[in-house]
Amino acid sequence: MTEGARAGDDVNVAQAGEPEAASRREPGDVLVRVRGLRKHFPIRSGMTRRRAGTVKAVDGLDFDIREGETLGLVGESGCGKSTTGRMVMRLLEPSEGTIEFGGRDLTRLSRGQLRPLRRDFQMIFQDPQSSLNPRHTVGTIVGLPFRLQKVTPEGGVKKAVQELLELVGLSPEHYNRYPHEFSGGQRQRIGIARALALRPKLVVADEPVSALDVSIQAQVVNLLDDLQSEFGLTYLIIAHDLSVVRHTSDRVAVMYLGKIVEIADREDLYSSPKHPYTVALMSAVPVPDPARRESRDRILLKGDVPSPMDPPPACRFHTRCWKAQDICKTQEPPLAELTTRHQVACHFPENMPTEDGAGEAVLLAKPAPADAVAAGEGAEAVAETSAEAPAETSADGAAEPVAESSTDSPAETPAAASPKAPDEAPGKDTPPTPAP
Amino acid sequence: MPRLLPRRKRDTAAELPKLAPAGPPPEPENFLEVRDLTVHFPTDDGLVRSVDGVNFALQRGRTLGIVGESGSGKSVTSLAVMGLHGGTSARIGGEIWLDGKELVRSTAEEVRLMRGRRMAMIFQDPMSSMHPFYTVGHQIIEAYQVHNEVSAKQARAHAIDLLGRVGIPRPDRRVDDYPHQFSGGMRQRAMIAMALSCDPELLIADEPTTALDVTVQAQILDLIRDLQAEFNSAVVMITHDLGVVAELADDVLVMYAGRAVEHGPARTLFEQPRHPYTWGLLGSLTRLDRARQERLMPIKGSPPSLISLPSGCAFRTRCPYADRNDGREKTEVPQLLEIEPGHRTACHLDPGERERIWTEDIRPRL
Amino acid sequence: MIFYLLRRLAGAVVLLLIVTMAVFAIFFLIPRLGGATSDQLAARYVGKSPTPAAIEQVKHSLGLDKSVPVQYGRFVKGIVAGKDYDTGVRKVHCAPPCLGFSFRNNLEVWPRLQDRIPVTLSLAAGAAVIWLLAGVSIGVISALKRGSLWDRFSMGFALAGVSLPPFFTGLVALALFSYQWPIFKGVHYVPFLDNPASWAWNLVLPWLTLAFLYAALYARLTRAGMLETMSEDYIRTARAKGLRERDVIVKHGLRAALTPILTIFGMDVGLLLGGAILTEQVYSLNGVGKFAVEAIGQQDLPEVLGVTMIAAIFVILANLVVDLLYAVVDPRVRT
Ligand SMILES: Nc1ncnc2c1ncn2[C@@H]1O[C@H](COP(=O)(O)OP(=O)(O)OP(=O)(O)O)[C@@H](O)[C@H]1O
Ligand SMILES: Nc1ncnc2c1ncn2[C@@H]1O[C@H](COP(=O)(O)OP(=O)(O)OP(=O)(O)O)[C@@H](O)[C@H]1O
Ligand code: SF4
Ligand code: SF4
Ligand SMILES: [Mg+2]
Numbered sequence A: 001m002t003e004g005a006r007a008g009d010d011v012n013v014a015q016a017g018e019p020e021a022a023s024r025r026e027p028g029d030v031l032v033r034v035r036g037l038r039k040h041f042p043i044r045s046g047m048t049r050r051r052a053g054t055v056k057a058v059d060g061l062d063f064d065i066r067e068g069e070t071l072g073l074v075g076e077s078g079c080g081k082s083t084t085g086r087m088v089m090r091l092l093e094p095s096e097g098t099i100e101f102g103g104r105d106l107t108r109l110s111r112g113q114l115r116p117l118r119r120d121f122q123m124i125f126q127d128p129q130s131s132l133n134p135r136h137t138v139g140t141i142v143g144l145p146f147r148l149q150k151v152t153p154e155g156g157v158k159k160a161v162q163e164l165l166e167l168v169g170l171s172p173e174h175y176n177r178y179p180h181e182f183s184g185g186q187r188q189r190i191g192i193a194r195a196l197a198l199r200p201k202l203v204v205a206d207e208p209v210s211a212l213d214v215s216i217q218a219q220v221v222n223l224l225d226d227l228q229s230e231f232g233l234t235y236l237i238i239a240h241d242l243s244v245v246r247h248t249s250d251r252v253a254v255m256y257l258g259k260i261v262e263i264a265d266r267e268d269l270y271s272s273p274k275h276p277y278t279v280a281l282m283s284a285v286p287v288p289d290p291a292r293r294e295s296r297d298r299i300l301l302k303g304d305v306p307s308p309m310d311p312p313p314a315c316r317f318h319t320r321c322w323k324a325q326d327i328c329k330t331q332e333p334p335l336a337e338l339t340t341r342h343q344v345a346c347h348f349p350e351n352m353p354t355e356d357g358a359g360e361a362v363l364l365a366k367p368a369p370a371d372a373v374a375a376g377e378g379a380e381a382v383a384e385t386s387a388e389a390p391a392e393t394s395a396d397g398a399a400e401p402v403a404e405s406s407t408d409s410p411a412e413t414p415a416a417a418s419p420k421a422p423d424e425a426p427g428k429d430t431p432p433t434p435a436p
Numbered sequence B: 001m002p003r004l005l006p007r008r009k010r011d012t013a014a015e016l017p018k019l020a021p022a023g024p025p026p027e028p029e030n031f032l033e034v035r036d037l038t039v040h041f042p043t044d045d046g047l048v049r050s051v052d053g054v055n056f057a058l059q060r061g062r063t064l065g066i067v068g069e070s071g072s073g074k075s076v077t078s079l080a081v082m083g084l085h086g087g088t089s090a091r092i093g094g095e096i097w098l099d100g101k102e103l104v105r106s107t108a109e110e111v112r113l114m115r116g117r118r119m120a121m122i123f124q125d126p127m128s129s130m131h132p133f134y135t136v137g138h139q140i141i142e143a144y145q146v147h148n149e150v151s152a153k154q155a156r157a158h159a160i161d162l163l164g165r166v167g168i169p170r171p172d173r174r175v176d177d178y179p180h181q182f183s184g185g186m187r188q189r190a191m192i193a194m195a196l197s198c199d200p201e202l203l204i205a206d207e208p209t210t211a212l213d214v215t216v217q218a219q220i221l222d223l224i225r226d227l228q229a230e231f232n233s234a235v236v237m238i239t240h241d242l243g244v245v246a247e248l249a250d251d252v253l254v255m256y257a258g259r260a261v262e263h264g265p266a267r268t269l270f271e272q273p274r275h276p277y278t279w280g281l282l283g284s285l286t287r288l289d290r291a292r293q294e295r296l297m298p299i300k301g302s303p304p305s306l307i308s309l310p311s312g313c314a315f316r317t318r319c320p321y322a323d324r325n326d327g328r329e330k331t332e333v334p335q336l337l338e339i340e341p342g343h344r345t346a347c348h349l350d351p352g353e354r355e356r357i358w359t360e361d362i363r364p365r366l
Numbered sequence C: 001m002i003f004y005l006l007r008r009l010a011g012a013v014v015l016l017l018i019v020t021m022a023v024f025a026i027f028f029l030i031p032r033l034g035g036a037t038s039d040q041l042a043a044r045y046v047g048k049s050p051t052p053a054a055i056e057q058v059k060h061s062l063g064l065d066k067s068v069p070v071q072y073g074r075f076v077k078g079i080v081a082g083k084d085y086d087t088g089v090r091k092v093h094c095a096p097p098c099l100g101f102s103f104r105n106n107l108e109v110w111p112r113l114q115d116r117i118p119v120t121l122s123l124a125a126g127a128a129v130i131w132l133l134a135g136v137s138i139g140v141i142s143a144l145k146r147g148s149l150w151d152r153f154s155m156g157f158a159l160a161g162v163s164l165p166p167f168f169t170g171l172v173a174l175a176l177f178s179y180q181w182p183i184f185k186g187v188h189y190v191p192f193l194d195n196p197a198s199w200a201w202n203l204v205l206p207w208l209t210l211a212f213l214y215a216a217l218y219a220r221l222t223r224a225g226m227l228e229t230m231s232e233d234y235i236r237t238a239r240a241k242g243l244r245e246r247d248v249i250v251k252h253g254l255r256a257a258l259t260p261i262l263t264i265f266g267m268d269v270g271l272l273l274g275g276a277i278l279t280e281q282v283y284s285l286n287g288v289g290k291f292a293v294e295a296i297g298q299q300d301l302p303e304v305l306g307v308t309m310i311a312a313i314f315v316i317l318a319n320l321v322v323d324l325l326y327a328v329v330d331p332r333v334r335t
């Protein structure tokens, strides 16, 4: 069996019936419970290593991962996703907070107490190149967890490793080869095999596919899927790609500058994102459909993410948010459950259900409402509203209009996350709706 | 002291004695035309056929998207157009016509004079693509002054103007900043300003947003689109992200292992793709604009080594339909042939059969 | 920028203090911890035939009979404010910067060293200019013509330079150019102000000997640096702008490649100012290095101590200069 033979099934093999099992898995009890998790990195400078500031990489996270489910963690570069993942693995000491794993608080355990538990949680890394020791053979690499945990599998380590290799779609003959003899996708499979060696309960995957080509990405995504249904694994998948996260996760948490701004079940989140940042993030993802580019409303955020050393006060998103009001600058919105299992940290959430139940049209195509928001003017209005917000805090206050829609033909609007109908939220936070 | 600097590069043509005389110049409306471009690198392990016979044409005001997996030869193609393979072991063949002038057979000096002025390029990593020791303004001014006899003051004013145009706030102040004082998005904006300093008619963007966050990517793509409309320049957008192509490109060229496998208008390519590799790419995508697929349809295996390409069709080792070619896939390289006006594919399979596979087997499962 | 400067200056002062402590520790504290009594210690400073009276004197003037902090205090105070010594024969005031008093020579250390510094300075500065120019040019050309005959030849030369010690090359040079063909006869130091031409003429051989070693090192460093920078993305950007190749190489490539070399250069010069021991020895130049060798040979501890201090100070100064220069050439350092 060669690479790809397992997950990278032929395109023409129908798979309609099979995946049911994967999607039907029932989330069980809470496996990981994270409360008040914080990580502050001191920044030191100069010869005296004086403390020049603090990077609040992760600043108060609460979330649960249930047994058998996949939690996706998305957000832009530097928002603290990897830091969170590494703390859950306890590769990094949290500054504050608790991480309960199967009821035991990991943060209280010493290294020694932790060691026997380690076999229950494993990590897959982003860069399959650098996470494998180039001087070790594949057999040594994949067999390492057995040796570290002093576990002797039935039939010996070699046999177990060969089975693992087969499991992830590599050939048992690859046992004596070195990582550099493999392609990126194959290396990622080696990393996955190593992570699965001890049959862990939880697998933390930090950007498992972002270094790979699309076609290989899909192989690895399918492989992770298969392994989950086969072994009932629980995943924490960290990625910056919203579509990959949607594909892989049951529940999704969106992070911005060290905080979770929204967390909800997958379908709920993607069909009605409520935090303005989530909405903007989704609308910024390019859609592989040229027919849609004319008709898509897009929200362009201005500037870049502010520095985590000096995050904006109160709502951290207010420097880039087109809905920001004074309260957003003074009072931090709590992460509150607005609808069932859907928590949002925003004073003026989007896509809130109205009496008639409308207003849930997001990225999935829907027929245009009659009073569709028209292009140019709407955008300008939005830009105006937010011009009042202090943009100075953002390092890059690019003079881009804040929100922009490019609707040419109002008739076929708005498929995308658009400024919503005026009756949904109070007054000023909604852009006016000019007549088409 | 011996010569500190290398002699002016010899004529590229002289380095390539086997270079055949160029064919007739292209139609005037084709601002850029690439014919049968080959770029090979002799290495210790063997000849790397990075680009092996690529053809395309591009008109002013239009955008060509080049997509393909890592190592498919996208960057090597664009660097060949820019004449930036000098100093490497590259062996370049074929023809590159820019506004009626053939570049492969031009001297290095002639190509240099076109670089920056008539054709410009934006690179992937805005962090490493700017010199860390010079101010952003200096680097833009430098680009402007190579090709324009202007005073330092005029050049500076031009740089400030450009920075403002690409959306840098308070450009008169930021012009004296160093690249490290800019954020990633701003740096890419500055790179664009640099590329636009001489109003180039051809802009090549090699993965301009790959290193950026998606919200910033949206800003940059928008900027490129606006500027193109303003300057009516021809744009080559290189990316591995089909979403980016769909957002920006008028035409799309799909490359696989150094060869073009499909070329056509963007809508055709996304709605009626006719090459198994393109299907594979579309099947591998996770996308937000559709209901979530339960399962992705990846391409099996991984791309072949460019040193020992499979004979015949380079995709045959991964192609699910390879067994339907009566053995031709092993012996004959499929030519890029027009199957309908403006839509070309390189596949031995009968176009009617491919249409059937697409509509019956593939599309319903995407 | 000002802030950066001040910070660096403060850093240098702190470092100087640390150096005094280290020197103090090496010469006074460690022997003591090693079990030496204050008498034994003092004896080392007196010379080969210590008389009890002299030892007592020394012990007193160095504060060896006092506690360690007091000793250290006196040590530093001597450097800053000067100190009085009583040799038993006469009383001497050792003016600041008092680096000690050589009881053996019956002289203060500093004035003797002061005579030596210009020699070493001339030697190091001239050689530095030569090796920087030669090394960098050779390195750049080698990098640009990688694999060519020139590259292979100059890297062979570099290998020779690195592996042949100056006492060998120096002696060969002397044998050839001073005896065989007496172009540079009787190399000796002529102060620059007395006769600049003669100063330079006499130093040609020492300069070349010293520069040969370093030029070889620098050629290799520059070559490696250039090869690395010329494959950087920003070089490609510079070419994409349509810049002339020489501008690409000099303005973009060399500029970046030279920056790390600058650091090493500063350190090397700093170290050399503390004495180019081998070269000075070969050409019998009375520089700091030769001074150190003689001091050690005579077991004259005060002189050894003084030379150590001077060498350390030169290194710190060179470090400071490099730091400041670095801020000028690399804007990223300033903030
Ligand atoms: N060891 C460290 N010391 C100081 N700061 C750190 C350290 N590790 C991470 N950071 C900072 O913490 C913040 C969060 O980093 P993290 O790696 O978790 O981000 P991320 O969300 O994984 O981003 P990416 O998508 O780029 O991987 C960043 O600003 C980063 O610079
Ligand atoms: N100077 C060179 N010498 C040898 N091989 C080279 C050279 N430059 C490029 N190649 C090879 O040519 C092939 C095509 O490279 P290219 O950079 O064009 O890929 P690409 O399509 O741009 O991929 P990516 O998406 O990773 O940027 C690669 O396999 C690369 O290793
Ligand atoms: S509306 Fe206010 S609270 Fe909500 S995201 Fe925007 S700035 Fe934050
Ligand atoms: S020629 Fe054959 S092997 Fe190649 S892509 Fe077409 S069907 Fe597949
Ligand atoms: Mg990360």
Ligand SMILES: [Mg+2]
Pocket: B074, B075, B076, B206
């Ligand atoms: Mg590339």
